[in-house]
Amino acid sequence: MTIMGVKVTFWRVVFVVIMVLGIYSTYVRYLQGLGAVSNMTDQFPWGLWIGFDCLCGIMLAAGGFMVTGAVYIFHVERLHCIVRSTVLTAFLGYVLFIVGLLYDLGRPWFIWHQMIYMNFHSVMFEVGMCVMTYTTVLFFEFLPNVLERFNLQAPIRWVKKVYPVLIILGILLSTLHQSSLGSLFLIFPEKMHPFWSTPALPFFFFLSAMACGLAMTIFESTLSSRAFGLGLERSVLTELGGALYIVLLVIALLRFQDFWHRKIFMTIFQPSYEAYFLWAELIMCFVIPIIMLSFKAVRKSPTLLYIASLSTILGFVTNRLNVAMTSMETWVGHHYLPKWTEVSITLMICAMGFFCFSIAVNFLPIFENEHDEKHAPAPLIPISEQATLVH
């Protein structure tokens, strides 16, 4: 079916519905205020937007610094073919994080205040400055795509010259703010449930960003090669799967050690409201992907690898939502459930991410590098029906 020359597909209809609801919620947000659009209260001043859009958005964009670091700093040339798409994902992730912030801040028009009224004791200040600088860095890391599209050779050479500096700066800033997102929660240990309130939170936030960076790279490479009918080398994904396996093992070990040292190891097995959320998180973060990835056959199968990475992503998203929301509920004394308008804005931001990604892939040489690879392309991952929004 076509309407005005545009082919109607399932995902396009979903996209339009999400956008319409999102625009309505945006209208409510900026004309009636935060109280009308969200279920946030004095008791729950941070809701879904901080929990998901900010904490998870930044975590899921971590692939950028990991893959660029591996390729440009450690010279893992095999990963070269996925650098551009991960940089794109990271750039979009950070831009959308800022968009999310403009909804969440009570006075978004004063967001620039943190550049002049600096409070160096504030973790939030550090995160803000890092994110701002890193988004700029990512812009320059992404810029060659645009310059190549318009065949501007001179600026490409300039950017190429400073590329190593950009990459190092990117890793440095990422290490800082990925862990600092965890430090945000260190100042109110008395409010959080012991399952998630640990002084090691910054380390876990950094490690989970690493795991999600890898998982997201697998997820997004698989998805885009299906959607755009591109050939991706399976060996690269297999290798990323192996790395993800190791990272997950390390995190799982540290996580349970942390429970042990804080003497709550046995309580995590006793059923309670918080325990159910913890179990959901642990099963998706560790049990499913670690068991799956331990089999070589899984690491070699794009579909199974995709499922394992999706489970990892969902697991760590649950983890961050637990840190930001579930862990506070006992202290506050009631539950927080986001209002539909809150959810619709989050969905709209995600949909914008997918949309921009597909636009960029269609108009910029994101996947073109692959053809220059020395190795012959491995068999294509089958093009599935569930294509994309554009083409």
Add this chain to the structure above:
Amino acid sequence: MSKAILYDATMCIGCKQCEGACAQQNKLPYDDKVAGEAIQSEHKYTVVLTQNDKYMRRLCQHCNEPACASVCPVGAFHKTKEGPVVYDVWKCIGCRYCMMACAFSQPKYEWGKLNPRVTKCIMCPDRVQAGKPTACAEACPTGATKFGERDDLIAEAKDRLKQNPTTYVNKIYGLNEVGGTSVFLLSSVPFEQYGLPKLEKLGDTPLPEYTGRVMEMMPDFIPLWALVLGGVYWVSNRRAEVAEVEAEERALRGGK
């Protein structure tokens, strides 16, 4: 000298004069409906809670090392030398981290407004600077809320506990909690019953120390990590260069 407020629940008669005076001082609406609200909100900075003829007043504790001031990315809160923790609305960006960080859940938010402010008791800084007591202390008919020098009030609170050990819970709430505050509470029933944070959960560590421990590592961490990354880059780059030259040489020799 630093000022403070001492609230003695055993002397309180629940007349809510302090609530009314506070509302008047801060130009907030106050009527029977607001008086009936047993919860602090953006239009009620202080509240007198009632439980079986016993009372407890809630207000900002004005911590010596306030978490709200420490976490604010734009430094919109600060502790004045007179004692009050005050808020500069023109700096605020509305991140609400102060509300998350406050152990006493004192900052409230104007959720219904388009340019919302964080609100809380600011200990009438204008009056305090002018040498006058806070509005609530001035209005209190029984002296349950008393304003004065911090040291004097501590001595007086200790004295009261000593004189009537059976009347009071043996604790000056706010003396050492989270590093000490400028509001002290005395009560004959456990403070937790009124929704105040449990003493064993609060501890005496100033809250900013928890993040300070991590933040103070930054100045060492940043140059070190940059150096390591730069070093790795140099080594791996050099290796690639050498490998390239060697490959060329091999090709030359092989070609001969």
